[in-house]
Each structure stands twice: as C-alpha cells, then as structure tokens.
Amino acid sequence: MKRRELISLLASTAIAGPREAAAQAARTYRLGTLAVGPVINPTDRNGAILLTALAQLGYVLGKNLDYEARGTVGQTETLPQLMQQLKDANVDVVVTFGYPAAAAAKASGIPTVLALGSGDAVATGLVDSLARPGGNVTGISDDAAKLSTKRLALLKELLPQLRRVAMLWNKDDLGMTLRYQASAKAAQALGVTVQPLGVREPNDFDEAFAAMNHEPPEAILMVSDSLTILNRKRVIDFAAERRLPAIFEADFYVRDGGLMSYGPDSRETLGRAAALAARIFQGTRPADLPVETPTRYLFLINLKTAKAMGLTVPNTLLAQADDVIE
Numbered sequence: 001m002k003r004r005e006l007i008s009l010l011a012s013t014a015i016a017g018p019r020e021a022a023a024q025a026a027r028t029y030r031l032g033t034l035a036v037g038p039v040i041n042p043t044d045r046n047g048a049i050l051l052t053a054l055a056q057l058g059y060v061l062g063k064n065l066d067y068e069a070r071g072t073v074g075q076t077e078t079l080p081q082l083m084q085q086l087k088d089a090n091v092d093v094v095v096t097f098g099y100p101a102a103a104a105a106k107a108s109g110i111p112t113v114l115a116l117g118s119g120d121a122v123a124t125g126l127v128d129s130l131a132r133p134g135g136n137v138t139g140i141s142d143d144a145a146k147l148s149t150k151r152l153a154l155l156k157e158l159l160p161q162l163r164r165v166a167m168l169w170n171k172d173d174l175g176m177t178l179r180y181q182a183s184a185k186a187a188q189a190l191g192v193t194v195q196p197l198g199v200r201e202p203n204d205f206d207e208a209f210a211a212m213n214h215e216p217p218e219a220i221l222m223v224s225d226s227l228t229i230l231n232r233k234r235v236i237d238f239a240a241e242r243r244l245p246a247i248f249e250a251d252f253y254v255r256d257g258g259l260m261s262y263g264p265d266s267r268e269t270l271g272r273a274a275a276l277a278a279r280i281f282q283g284t285r286p287a288d289l290p291v292e293t294p295t296r297y298l299f300l301i302n303l304k305t306a307k308a309m310g311l312t313v314p315n316t317l318l319a320q321a322d323d324v325i326e
Contacts, residue, residue, distance in 0.1 A: 032069070033068075034071070035096070036099075039070060050115070057274065092281060096115060098117045098173070098175075112137045133290065142179065147182075148187075158260070159245060163193060163218060166195040167196055168220065169198055175225075218245075220239055224249040233256065236253065247261065251323070
C-alpha cells in the first residue's frame with residue numbers, strides 16, 4: 001500500500017471511530033415487560049423499581065430507553081397476541097412476570113429475563129440448567145423446596161402442634177403446581193398433612209372455602225400467581241373469620257391484612273433482572289448468563305391480625321421478622 005493511501009485510510013478510520021461511538025451512544029434500547037396480571041406500568045411499584053435500576057446502569061426511559069408493557073389481567077389466553085405485539089415493537093429484551101408469560105416469551109425467541117413468579121426455571125423447562133441456561137432465557141429462579149420448608153417451619157413455630165395445612169394454588173400454572181408439589185413434600189417431611197385445594201378460576205375459591213369449612217385445617221399456605229393475588233382479599237378475610245393462621249409468599253399480603261409472609265425481596269430480584277437485561281443490551285446472549293437465585297428473603301408478621309385472631313406470637317418468631325406490622 002502506498003504511503004499516501006495508508007495515511008488516507010488511517011485518517012478515515014480516525015474519523016469513523018468517533019462516529020461509530022456516537023451512534024452507539026445515541027442508540028435507543030427497547031425493553032418489554034409481559035405479565036400474567038396487570039400491566040407493569042412505569043409508575044407502579046415493580047415498574048418503578050425495574051426502570052430505576054436500569055437508569056442507574058445508564059438506560060434512562062425517554063432518553064435511550066423505550067418501554068413496552070403488556071399484561072393479561074388474568075386472561076392467559078391473550079399471551080400469544082401480547083407477545084406478538086412486543087415482537088412487532090422490536091423489543092430487545094422481555095422481562096416476564098409469571099410462568100405462563102415466561103413460557104410465551106421463550107417460545108417467541110426474543111431474549112427473555114425471568115423476574116417475579118416464574119417458579120423453578122429448571123423444573124419447568126424454561127432453561128437447561130442454572131449455570132448453562134441455553135436458548136433465549138435467563139433471569140431469577142425460585143428455590144421452591146427451600147422456600148416451602150421455611151414457610152412451613154415458620155407456621156410450625158407459631159403452631160407447634162400443627163398437623164394439617166390447607167394449600168391453595170393455581171392448578172393451571174405449571175410453575176405454581178411444581179411449587180405446590182415442593183410444599184407438599186416439605187410438609188410430609190415435617191409430619192404435616194396437606195389439604196390440597198387447587199383452583200383455576202375465581203369461582204373455585206368458594207369451593208376451596210367450603211372444603212375448609214367441611215374439614216377445617218389448622219393453617220393455610222397460599223402459593224402466589226396472578227389468580228391467587230387477584231383473589232387475595234377473599235383468602236385473607238376467610239382466614240380472619242375462621243381464625244386460621246396463614247402464610248403467604250410476599251410482603252404485600254401482610255400489608256393487606258394477612259398474618260405472615262416469607263419470600264424473596266422483590267426489590268433485589270427486580271434489580272438483578274435489570275442488570276441481566278442491561279447485559280443483553282450490551283450484546284451478551286441469555287444462554288451465556290447464568291440464572292440466579294435470590295439472596296435476600298423477607299419475613300413479615302402482622303401483629304394486628306394476630307391479636308384479632310387471639311394468637312400469641314412467640315418472641316423467637318418476632319425476633320426473626322424483618323418487619324412487624326402493628
């Protein structure tokens with residue numbers, strides 16, 4: 001190559017480099033969320049946490065980040081249509097809430113990050129393994145056996161003579177069915193009999209309540225998904241009327257009047273989901289991002305509810321609580 005041509009080539013490269021960097025910096029990334037339940041709006045708690053975490057990583061809504069949110073509001077049959085809408089919007093990543101949403105996102109082929117409520121990602125077949133997820137899915141996975149054992153142990157500490165617990169879960173949600181099975185196995189190991197009360201639609205809760213009236217359990221454990229979350233007030237009220245201690249999977253149940261909850265810190269989970277989405281924005285394949293499990297769990301007790309039920313909460317249990325509602 002002649003010297004003049006070489007100098008010309010180097011000069012053009014020097015000019016092109018900054019232009020490419022500027023183009024990269026000016027790119028707008030597209031984030032989608034898909035929920036089995038209400039739409040995750042930017043101003044909602046979960047939406048605000050997710051978008052704030054992304055902003056801290058340099059992806060700011062309205063600046064270099066677009067946001068497309070879809071939710072079934074409990075009508076899971078609309079998932080394929082909603083997922084197609086996200087695909088048509090050319091989202092770079094979909095963050096999912098609930099196992100059915102995760103399954104729909106996986107089938108689309110779009111890079112997917114599991115956030116809340118997806119269940120055990122390996123057991124449900126969403127990923128090949130935690131270390132090597134394969135395919136287009138990564139995110140946060142439940143440790144159902146560990147969580148179920150802990151929740152039952154907390155009930156047992158409150159009620160040392162606990163022998164029979166009713167379990168409510170959505171039978172149409174594979175992730176939650178597997179979580180129920182893990183809970184039932186943990187209960188058996190603790191010498192507790194399970195009263196299985198699977199539901200598929202809101203009217204099924206009446207049948208579940210009738211079954212508990214006919215054969216009263218000593219406590220209730222409810223598995224969370226969009227169906228049980230939308231009907232939580234009915235379960236909380238039933239437990240209060242029958243003075244049945246109940247443990248739930250997230251703190252908002254306790255703030256709504258439920259007795260106890262134990263589950264992953266949703267703020268930490270959504271922060272980790274945001275970090276994984278950012279890695280995908282940067283070009284990393286989901287298959288190369290190991291699936292994570294939560295590291296922080298929250299235990300809440302509502303003392304007001306306990307007093308209304310005539311329950312005395314042991315000091316040893318209160319000492320374990322991250323928050324006590326009075």
